[in-house]
Amino acid sequence: MEHQTLYRKYRPKNFNDVVGQKITIQILKNAINNNQISHAYLFYGPRGTGKTSIAKILSRTINCKKITDGIQCEVCSNCLSSINPNCVDILEIDAASNNGVDEIRELKNKISFVPSELKYKVYIIDEVHMLSTGAFNALLKTLEEPPKHAVFILATTELQKVPLTIISRCQTFEFRKIDSQSMKRKLEEISAKENIQIDDTGIKEIIRYSNGGLRDAIGILEKASAYTNNLIDSSVIRTISGNISEDDLKNFIQNIENKNIDQVLSLINSYYDEGIDLINLCNSVIDYVRNSMINEKKYNKSYCSFIIRLDNVVSMMEKSQNPKIILEASIIEFIIDNEKKQDNYILKNNNTKTKEEAIIENEEILNSDKNSKSFDFENIKEIRVNNTLYDPKKDIISKIRNNWNKIMDLAFDEEFGNLSRMMSSDTRPVAASNSNMILVSKLIGMANQINKELDKVEKIINKVFDFDCKIICISDEEWKNYTLEYKNNKEKFKYTEEKTINNQVQKKKSLKEKAKELFD
Helix, strand or coil: CCCCCHHHHCCCCCHHHCCCCHHHHHHHHHHHHCCCCCCEEEEECCCCCCHHHHHHHHHHHCCCCCCECCECCCCCHHHHHHHCCCCCCEEEEECCCCCCHHHHHHHHHHCCCCCCCCCCEEEEEECHHHCCHHHHHHHHHHHHCCCCCEEEEEEECCHHHCCHHHHCCCEEEECCCCCHHHHHHHHHHHHHHCCCCECHHHHHHHHHHHCCCHHHHHHHHHHHHHHCCCCECHHHHHHHHCCCCHHHHHHHHHHHHCCCHHHHHHHHHHHHHCCCCHHHHHHHHHHHHHHHHHHCCCCCHHHHHHHHHHHHHHHHHHHCCCHHHHHHHHHHHHHHHCCCCCCCHHHHHCCCCCHHHHHHHHHHHHHHHHHHHHHHHHHHHHHHHHHHHHCCCHHHHHHHHHCHHHHHHHCCCCCCHHHHHHHHHHEEEEEECCCEEEEEECCHHHHHHHHHCHHHHHHHHHHHHCCCCEEEEEEHHHHHHHHHHHHHCHHHCCCCCCHHHHHHHHHHHHHHHHHHHCCC
């Protein structure tokens, strides 16, 4: 007998078999009992929560000849016919692969045909948000005035992509993530029937990874049973799901809390080499920090900021070709942003220095706290942005933009490799003059990392594009502000010689000299 995957084998056959979605089920059963069947339904919610399964159950139930309390009899001729995958009166359309206007027009032309065997002709359109604009327009009139024998059931994971004109013509149902207890009972039931040995820790881990999607949970259970014939526990689930142990997770978070950047980067690198899913890692960190904060009642603004930041990073990692770099830059940025300022850091932590050297370096740190942003970053940034936008050259920036992927020619260079890969994946050139260029990065932290190695960056640009220039890297948000300013007032941007920066360096040096004079 041909093997059938567990999620298909245990797909619910009637409303009573459905796990979760109690409100939706009750409304649909009441509507069927009261003969108040709508001409169009729209099911929306996360994947694996039962949208397609309930659409199939609904299509069979409304065609049953002997409905009892909203449940089909499963023995009448209509029930037997509707279960057949080749039933011509229940049509399933995958909008992801049939999203053109021609397919919907063909459906529209055939909709007037009465059912061959059943009472209703049901059209289930899965992933309806994938339809083209033309296809939606073709579907619109049909949804508004369908024949009495036709019922549409639309399903989507992305409601925001469905036009409001379509939504307004359907009875909508939100499918929520399935609760943990319901999932636990279902997984235990399947495990018992399939003779799968799994303990509570393994089930708990499956529920955590499946994120409210029962189909995903059953899929993980089936994969685990194929991986080992022994008892399935949390460690097995973590192994097949590409995640780390709870002890490793605690260690990782502790290093972030201790602001140990080198160790954090080393751990991320080792996880990456071991094939750990970094997006799963982020989600595990979010869950752990959240649970620690709630359970221990340690309500901390920094924790909340970290959770929100990591959640945004997950979205960025899903779209990026280099998720590892995005994660590294984000955590570095978080640690730097939350680092406590200690005015007497040098005096406390460097006892080998003379008192004179400590005071001089302490003076630098004090000045750095007050002026580093204005000198090291802000002043350089303002000067170089101004010098670029004072006389921008479209031909230069167009040439560099069109050939930006050539940066990867240095990807394996011993000196420039790491920086070249970072620039290629997470920065883009947006403006250039004869002597300056602006790069933009999605993250402020990444921009700061680039700005720390401007000498190397400029060498890379010169080496790849034969363009000798001064460079500055800014964030997307900053670039939007600059472009708005430029549109409103181009004359604001003035050219400034960078000797101004050198003058500020001289002023800083004089502070050292004054400190030394105290001991002369």
